[in-house]
Amino acid sequence: MPELSRRLLPLLGHSGGSRDAMTCLYRCGNACDHPVPNESDNAYLGDVVNASMSRRGVMRAGAAGALVLGLSGASAAAAVPASAAVPSAPLGGAPQTGGGKAGKLSFKAIPPNTLDTFVVPNGYDSSVVIRWGDPVVPGAPEFDLGRQTAKRQSQQFGYNNDFVGVLPFEDNRALLVVNHEYTNENLMFPGFTTLDALTVEQIKVAMAAHGLSVVEIERVGRTGEWRPAQGRRLRYNKRITALETVFKLTGPVVGTAAVKTAADPKGQWVIGTLNNCAGGVTPWGTVLSGEENFNQYFVGGDAVAEADKPKLARYGISTTARYPSDSRKWDRAQERFDLAKHPNEANRFGWIVEVDPFDPEAPPRKHTAMGRFKHEGANVIVAKSGHVVAYMGDDERFDYLYKFVSDKKIMKGNSPAARKHNLSILESGTLYVAQVTGDSPAAEIDGTGKLPADGAFDGTGKWIKLVSGTRSFVPGMTAADVLTWTRQAGDAVKATKMDRPEDVQPSLLTGKIYAAMTNNTNRAVGTNPGVDEANPRSANKHGHIFEITEDKGDHTGESFTWTLPIVCGDPAAADTYFGGYDKTAVSPISCPDNVAFDSAGNLWISTDGNALGTNDGLFATPIEGSERGHLRQFLTVPRGAETCGPFITSDDKSVFVAVQHPGEITGASVEKPASTWPDGDYAKPAVVVTWRLDGRPVGS
Numbered sequence: 151m152p153e154l155s156r157r158l159l160p161l162l163g164h165s166g167g168s169r170d171a172m173t174c175l176y177r178c179g180n181a182c183d184h185p186v187p188n189e190s191d192n193a194y195l196g197d198v199v200n201a202s203m204s205r206r207g208v209m210r211a212g213a214a215g216a217l218v219l220g221l222s223g224a225s226a227a228a229a230v231p232a233s234a235a236v237p238s239a240p241l242g243g244a245p246q247t248g249g250g251k252a253g254k255l256s257f258k259a260i261p262p263n264t265l266d267t268f269v270v271p272n273g274y275d276s277s278v279v280i281r282w283g284d285p286v287v288p289g290a291p292e293f294d295l296g297r298q299t300a301k302r303q304s305q306q307f308g309y310n311n312d313f314v315g316v317l318p319f320e321d322n323r324a325l326l327v328v329n330h331e332y333t334n335e336n337l338m339f340p341g342f343t344t345l346d347a348l349t350v351e352q353i354k355v356a357m358a359a360h361g362l363s364v365v366e367i368e369r370v371g372r373t374g375e376w377r378p379a380q381g382r383r384l385r386y387n388k389r390i391t392a393l394e395t396v397f398k399l400t401g402p403v404v405g406t407a408a409v410k411t412a413a414d415p416k417g418q419w420v421i422g423t424l425n426n427c428a429g430g431v432t433p434w435g436t437v438l439s440g441e442e443n444f445n446q447y448f449v450g451g452d453a454v455a456e457a458d459k460p461k462l463a464r465y466g467i468s469t470t471a472r473y474p475s476d477s478r479k480w481d482r483a484q485e486r487f488d489l490a491k492h493p494n495e496a497n498r499f500g501w502i503v504e505v506d507p508f509d510p511e512a513p514p515r516k517h518t519a520m521g522r523f524k525h526e527g528a529n530v531i532v533a534k535s536g537h538v539v540a541y542m543g544d545d546e547r548f549d550y551l552y553k554f555v556s557d558k559k560i561m562k563g564n565s566p567a568a569r570k571h572n573l574s575i576l577e578s579g580t581l582y583v584a585q586v587t588g589d590s591p592a593a594e595i596d597g598t599g600k601l602p603a604d605g606a607f608d609g610t611g612k613w614i615k616l617v618s619g620t621r622s623f624v625p626g627m628t629a630a631d632v633l634t635w636t637r638q639a640g641d642a643v644k645a646t647k648m649d650r651p652e653d654v655q656p657s658l659l660t661g662k663i664y665a666a667m668t669n670n671t672n673r674a675v676g677t678n679p680g681v682d683e684a685n686p687r688s689a690n691k692h693g694h695i696f697e698i699t700e701d702k703g704d705h706t707g708e709s710f711t712w713t714l715p716i717v718c719g720d721p722a723a724a725d726t727y728f729g730g731y732d733k734t735a736v737s738p739i740s741c742p743d744n745v746a747f748d749s750a751g752n753l754w755i756s757t758d759g760n761a762l763g764t765n766d767g768l769f770a771t772p773i774e775g776s777e778r779g780h781l782r783q784f785l786t787v788p789r790g791a792e793t794c795g796p797f798i799t800s801d802d803k804s805v806f807v808a809v810q811h812p813g814e815i816t817g818a819s820v821e822k823p824a825s826t827w828p829d830g831d832y833a834k835p836a837v838v839v840t841w842r843l844d845g846r847p848v849g850s
């Protein structure tokens with residue numbers, strides 16, 4: 151295994167900060183190399199308002215020798231009491247708001263490292279639950295790298311796993327639902343040379359490796375370990391793919407001209423889902439999945455009507471070249487990806503997808519009422535009124551934060567009637583975009599990350615109504631226009647340009663909402679927008695966490711306060727902030743991506759693209775009380791990978807993460823892997839579960 155280093159490998163001319171060039175190409179079509187799609191002149195309202203406002207206003211675990219290497223094969227040492235299944239997400243219940251326990255975490259932080267393995271703290275173990283190519287659908291063939299076909303891949307676990315949801319349904323049994331965001335053909339096909347040289351069958355393999363997997367899993371003994379269910383009929387196992395799965399469109403955009411195509415003249419059904427990144431689990435037992443960087447799959451944007459070009463360009467689709475340099479050229483396998491022939495096909499992607507894993511026959515749905523953008527994901531909370539509120543980020547430099555409030559109220563209980571009702575709840579509602587304002591003078595936000603005189607990056611915010619049901623609140627746009635070209639609607643109402651909003655998740659304990667602003671190296675660079683109090687660092691390499699508190703705890707309301715509890719980076723650097731906690735006792739963290747909570751309300755943060763030069767990982771911190779900001783690193787993933795998921799089961803016994811794109815380092819291939827994780831041969835994305843050897847809850 152050659153020692154490959156990111157720093158020693160040739161760059162491909164990308165400017166994606168710390169991310170490997172190969173990741174930039176395959177993940178998001180070199181988004182960072184393209185002009186910022188948001189060219190709107192809605193200036194930083196924060197600055198404008200600030201200027202007019204008055205003044206009111208590591209534990210670095212010692213040596214690598216102290217590590218438990220997760221796949222070393224150690225088994226659970228102690229028997230633990232059987233848990234009565236992983237408790238379900240609260241069904242139909244209002245959130246327990248107003249609590250705010252301090253939470254406790256007692257694991258010893260692991261040190262940053264560059265090891266090609268999965269590292270957990272002493273006293274913990276981990277195992278691979280499922281990896282790329284493992285059988286999913288009953289009767290699926292075993293993976294055979296040299297004999298892969300689209301048909302085989304359509305029955306096997308897909309590539310690059312991102313979102314992870316675990317939905318219990320019986321004692322010690324659950325459904326694992328996973329997103330497969332994208333493929334890396336360099337690392338999937340032996341003998342790979344160029345995307346142009348792929349056969350049509352290989353392109354279809356890649357299409358079948360996108361989408362989602364539903365996998366029945368079972369607890370191993372009485373431990374926190376889980377594995378695919380064995381020795382029983384698998385009722386729910388399923389693959390959803392970009393290749394052939396049929397989705398139902400719901401909501402106000404159904405049947406409008408923008409989504410009609412030759413194959414779907416009524417604008418009701420879509421084949422496939424693209425670039426499913428993060429997501430969430432609903433209280434009624436479904437999964438939400440965000441269609442993110444869908445732009446890179448389309449060609450022929452140069453040939454659409456001139457009037458339509460700005461609509462494509464705002465979503466990052468090239469309107470000047472038939473084949474952008476980063477194109478996947480899927481039009482070679484399916485003509486619908488050629489916008490010159492099917493100009494509306496791109497409008498059928500960029501939605502929130504809802505999958506009911508407990509009804510394998512039900513078509514997954516794309517909810518147009520929740521807007522169309524590069525959806526990172528969606529996470530819901532039930533408001534005191536009973537309305538369901540989804541919080542969502544549009545992951546692009548200088549794009550926006552959104553929330554959706556359902557028209558219907560949740561029906562409590564788990565009866566068939568309640569489930570049927572709740573399954574329709576995201577099909578109609580009100581969509582808002584966030585506009586945030588700092589409370590400190592603009593002169594005190596100098597781009598260095600230095601806290602303003604009031605001691606916090608904080609302020610107030612408004613949820614600006616874009617559309618409610620079929621009524622538009624954006625001049626010149628119909629409701630369907632707003633929902634189809636939601637970015638342009640956000641531009642029109644002067645939403646606040648954020649530093650790449652990734653995962654957004656409410657804490658069910660406190661009702662506060664946490665959003666990961668992963669980074670934005672273009673902030674205040676050149677002619678790009680400058681800093682504001684919510685995005686306070688120039689050339690923001692390491693990102694920050696944005697905390698929202700809805701006024702009066704009302705998730706259906708239109709005003710909130712906000713603060714930045716964590717400004718990421720090296721704690722030794724002056725531009726970082728960890729809730730005011732002693733910075734000598736926290737772990738370095740860079741590029742927060744996904745957020746999650748354990749049952750005590752501790753905030754867990756996974757990273758993607760660690761700009762500090764070490765592997766990505768998973769971190770946890772109490773977010774209330776005196777321990778707020780005491781952030782510690784819980785695990786690291788192998789070389790070249792990002793950490794996704796995460797999902798902590800509600801008994802706190804198991805932490806699931808997705809190891810996405812291990813070995814994705816420029817120059818790597820199947821034959822010359824940059825990572826040999828997890829099996830010692832070539833790199834395979836996989837879902838991993840971590841548990842505590844003494845059987846106690848993880849982290850506490």
Ligand code: FEO
Nearest residue numbers: 427442526545652
């Ligand atoms: Fe797919 Fe925004 O990460």
Ligand code: CA
Nearest residue numbers: 590606607608
């Ligand atoms: Ca302030």
Ligand code: CA
Nearest residue numbers: 427428652743
């Ligand atoms: Ca992400």
